[in-house]
């Protein structure tokens with residue numbers, strides 16, 4: 001059977017690793033696609049500053065579902081990278097751990113073919129006979145001769161390009177993506193004023209890099225709300241007692257096939273009561289002063305960590321929770337509850353919080369809110385705010401607004417996705433990304449219906465896999481997707 005993996009970051013390597021575990025592995029011919037830079041590492045774990053840390057403890061993030069400490073053990077066993085504090089390792093180290101799998105497999109097996117090019121087109125062929133199997137063609141360089149034929153394709157292309165809310169892409173001084181951070185300041189002069197748009201996780205990455213490598217450059221981070229992510233406590237394991245499949249199934253039976261959002265929230269509040277989480281207090285704890293907010297989180301690790309753990313556990317179960325809601329309720333959730341989920345999950349390590357406090361207190365870093373508009377005049381960016389008529393000027397703007405989520409917003413940076421949507425292989429999900437079957441990750445095409453052998457995993461499935469694209473969740477989806485491949489293979493070999 002011929003298999004393609006398009007995109008060799010976390011999801012792609014995870015699929016390959018799972019494929020290799022099986023006794024039928026050698027019966028497959030596998031082509032893996034990515035550019036040379038990202039092959040085996042992907043974007044979040046590419047080579048970058050050692051200031052950028054993974055957002056889970058090193059012992060809790062792994063490609064092996066049966067061994068959560070596998071990455072940490074790999075780190076301990078190698079000599080290339082060593083750090084004083086290995087509790088949260090730099091992200092690029094995880095990238096090298098992933099890449100070590102690809103290197104080992106490609107040395108060991110001759111049925112893995114590494115194609116160091118990005119896919120530019122994909123098309124499908126299906127005969128007219130009743131049981132005709134679909135064949136998938138993946139092409140590179142826009143060349144028809146460069147198209148290869150497959151029985152099974154994994155679409156693991158990662159995040160879409162970054163938002164550009166103020167239409168600044170292409171302007172001199174605008175850095176459209178914050179990664180790799182060590183390239184963001186390539187063209188910056190010692191006297192330039194720099195602003196980062198966004199105050200989320202990728203903004204923290206830029207801040208960490210700039211304060212370490214350019215301690216004399218003042219930095220302003222601006223967003224609409226000016227809120228930083230929360231700070232991580234020691235996160236205990238939590239078992240859900242109320243937000244359970246059984247409870248959801250009972251509600252579904254009496255509510256025409258969906259769980260009303262208010263019922264789901266009621267169950268969530270019961271979880272909070274059971275765990276003694278002061279929900280109202282935590283949801284409204286922020287006072288809008290970054291130093292006070294960070295200090296609050298640092299001073300309350302016990303209670304915050306239970307809350308964060310509960311939210312992480314909810315995220316792990318988000319496939320059936322999210323897909324039990326109606327689209328209307330999903331929209332309400334996105335507006336009212338997603339900001340709370342986002343602000344309290346993926347928290348930053350405490351040492352990052354301490355660094356931010358230090359930099360804000362010494363005046364090196366300014367966090368601002370209420371950004372309304374950014375324009376450019378004479379190579380200078382002009383920032384306008386909601387609350388006053390005063391404007392600010394910056395020479396360099398680094399975009400840390402986060403990746404786009406909707407197909408309709410894409411531009412030429414996501415040409416492959418636009419191409420496969422245009423060929424009606426994929427279609428937009430109303431809540432973002434593409435339509436897939438939640439349980440199997442099979443793509444639902446507007447032209448061909450459910451495509452049983454086209455499997456999408458990762459950010460492009462964000463409408464279905466809302467808040468469910470961290471490493472461990474991607475690995476879980478890969479395990480299940482590969483099981484399905486081998487079931488099919490066993491029936492047809």
Ligand SMILES: Cc1cc2nc3c(=O)[nH]c(=O)nc-3n(C[C@H](O)[C@H](O)[C@H](O)COP(=O)(O)OP(=O)(O)OC[C@H]3O[C@@H](n4cnc5c(N)ncnc54)[C@H](O)[C@@H]3O)c2cc1C
Pocket residue numbers: 006007008009010011012033034035038039041042043044045053054055056061091117118119120156157158159202416457458459469470471472474
């Ligand atoms: C900045 C950042 C930090 C994160 N940190 C963490 C963390 O610490 N812990 C955690 O659990 N999660 C983290 N995440 C979540 C993250 O999304 C996942 O963990 C994971 O890396 C995503 O894997 P992926 O395979 O979907 O994407 P990626 O790992 O980015 O892989 C996608 C790959 O597809 C390739 N590609 C794209 N288009 C094509 C094409 N047309 N043809 C061929 N190849 C293509 C890209 O080059 C890339 O290599 C982070 C996310 C971001 C954005």
